Amino acid sequence: MGELFHLLKKGNKSAMIAAIVNTIIAIAKGVAFMFTGNVAMFAETMHSIGDAANQFFVFIGSALSKKAPTDRYPNGFGRLVNLVLLGAVLIVGIMAYETIIEGYHHILHPTESGGFLINIGVLGFALILELFVLYKAMKEVMHEAGEEALGLSVIFKSFAHLGRAKPATKLVFMEDLVASSGGLLAIIAVVIAHFTGILWVEGAASILIGLMMFFVVGRVFLDNAAGVLGRADxxxxxxxxxxxxxxxxxxxxxxxxxxxxxxxxxxxxxxxxxxxxxxxxxxxxxxxxxxxxxxxxxxxxxxxxxxxxxxxxxxxxxxxxxxxx
Incomplete structure (x- = not known):
């Protein structure tokens, strides 16, 4: 047990922070969805649940990968983080599928949802937290790349150096980039539906959010499949x-x-x-x-x-x- 706690201290901090924040966000969005029945809020709830579970597993995987080599595993456990990430993307894939299906049904049978102020308030609160986590991930990317960056320059330089980041940090970066974009898209959809009466736009937003989640699944899967095989740097x-x-x-x-x-x-x-x-x-x-x-x-x-x-x-x-x- 003592060794486990020692390893957990070495886990990816960006993933742990992201897991905690996304758990809070998922609870807030889930409560809002129960009160309003808004399909865009449902999409964001599924997204945040997937992100929270994903990032928690990433934290555990990054910590266990630091375990010292043993007689049975003389090459160490470095690839364990890649294996965990391959499993974690399955969770996001399932959530993405459910999000797209729900959005499709809403386009075919659009229904009006209530609680406009609740939806906007929760989505706005979530967007602020997601942007905070994204910025922390950007700073971690720069740290792992060994590059200096201050202020807003971190935002632009982190994209250029993303390929040099650790797998766990890269996943957190990509997931929260999509989460922030999805949150903004959901807010726009809720506003349009409320003021114009075009209800199917919320379903369209749900499908777009699901597709963005699938993009993360594909990118992370390819990166970590190469890591499991042993990729040349x-x-x-x-x-x-x-x-x-x-x-x-x-x-x-x-x-x-x-x-x-x-x-x-x-x-x-x-x-x-x-x-x-x-x-x-x-x-x-x-x-x-x-x-x-x-x-x-x-x-x-x-x-x-x-x-x-x-x-x-x-x-x-x-x-x-x-x-x-």
Whole structure:
């Protein structure tokens, strides 16, 4: 039990905050729907329930993925967060389906709902909370990307660096981006239906919200399916390649693989060195490279192998040949 609490402290904080906030929002929207019967409110209730459940599982998965390797699982539990996210998107998929079906029925048989001020008040309250969570996720994206951003610049820069965020943070970002957009869409639909009498617009809004939820399902599924399989991080490969080739004793790189498992990066490196070097000198090179590579953000383990220089350039990714002294 003590180990579990220790792991939970390492869980993704953005996901935990989002889970708590979306639980509050889901309760508020659910109560409003019971009083008003508004189909756009139903769509938003389903959306928030899906988000809250999803983000809670994400928090648990991100925490358990930090568990240290065991004899039975020597490669660790890094991919567990990807597996949890694959399961979590099923919840959102079911909610999205129900949201679309309810919206379709409302378009075919539109009914007038009451409680206009209740709907607007609850949706407005929820939108403010969702924007708060989204902004926190944006700041977390920038932190994980190792980039500086202040004020409103966080909003724009977070989109550019989203690909470098951890899977859990990326999911929270995308879900709350859709949630905020859906909340605004629901408010517009409620206002139009109330003042114009065009009741089917609420059903159309429900379908659009459901489709946005399906977009999140598709995007998250593809990202985490690749994570479960063990996706190569090409950007980090190039960065580590430059770092390794900058070492004066490294003649070439035979092979370099940076595999992303959950939030962890595993590096496998084979380099060419002067065959006349002593074992002690080669060991010094290994220690030097290991220290530099393990200092890179997200790298958890490094395997380095040696081969003798063959005079043929293998690694040529943006690398200029070293000048002979």
């Amino acid at each position: 090409e950007e980090m490969e190039e960065k580590i390649g430059l770092l390794v080739m900058a070492d004066p004793d490294v003649k070439d790189i035979q092979s370099l693989a940076v595999i992303k498992e959950g939030e962890d990066l595993h590096v496998e490196l084979e380099i060419e060195i002067d065959p006349n070097l002593t074992i002690a000198a080669a060991d010094d090179i290994k220690d030097r490279l290991l220290e530099k590579i393990i200092a890179e953000k997200g790298v958890t383990d490094v395997t380095i192998e040696f081969d003798e220089e063959d005079g043929v350039r293998t690694w040529n990714k943006n690398i200029e040949p070293k000048k002979e002294s």
